[in-house]
Amino acid sequence: YVLLGGGPPPSSKLPPGLLRRMRGEVEYWYPVDLRVSGRDLIQNHLTFYLYCHQALFPPHMLPRGIRTNGHLLLDHAKMSKSTGNFLTLKGAIQQYSADAMRFALALSGDTNEDANFEHTTANAAILKLTSELAFMEETAA
Structure with a gap:
């Protein structure tokens, strides 16, 4: 019933309301x-x-x-907490900003091969975005 519909099974020990909610979840997500x-x-x-x-x-x-x-590498190395080579999303956003992270991740790769996030690319993204903002503010003034 939950996956395919039809009537609730007569022998079910689950309340009919719960079965209907479960069925509703399947219908919502599939x-x-x-x-x-x-x-x-x-x-x-x-x-x-x-x-x-x-x-x-x-x-x-x-x-x-x-x-x-693929997987995400950090500066050409596998991310690993045990070696200290890792970066959390929260930490990366605090360090670089959400926009610079998007920029660096977009440049890290988009195939089935491993993507490579580089700190230098994220730092360069901050400079490029800052320059772009200054250009837009100057143009709009």
Whole structure:
């Protein structure tokens, strides 16, 4: 009932209202527009994700798309808390600003290969954005 509809099972110990809410969640979230995941999950998790959805759901509820991506490196090295080579999103925004982070992340890569976030790119983004702001303020004055 929860996944495919139909009437609630007569033998269920769950209250009908809870079953309706659960069914409502499935109807709200399905079909999935886009499933985004790491490329390392293609051979297992994402393959079985497709198999299970194909086996369980009618065609109109199948996932509409899957996008995979590489991992994010920090200055050409794997991020690792144990080695101290990591950057949290909150810390990066505090250090560079949200706009400079967007700029640096956009330049870090967009393929299935690993993306590389570089501190030098984020610092350069601050300078470019500051120069652009000054130009706009001067032009508008």
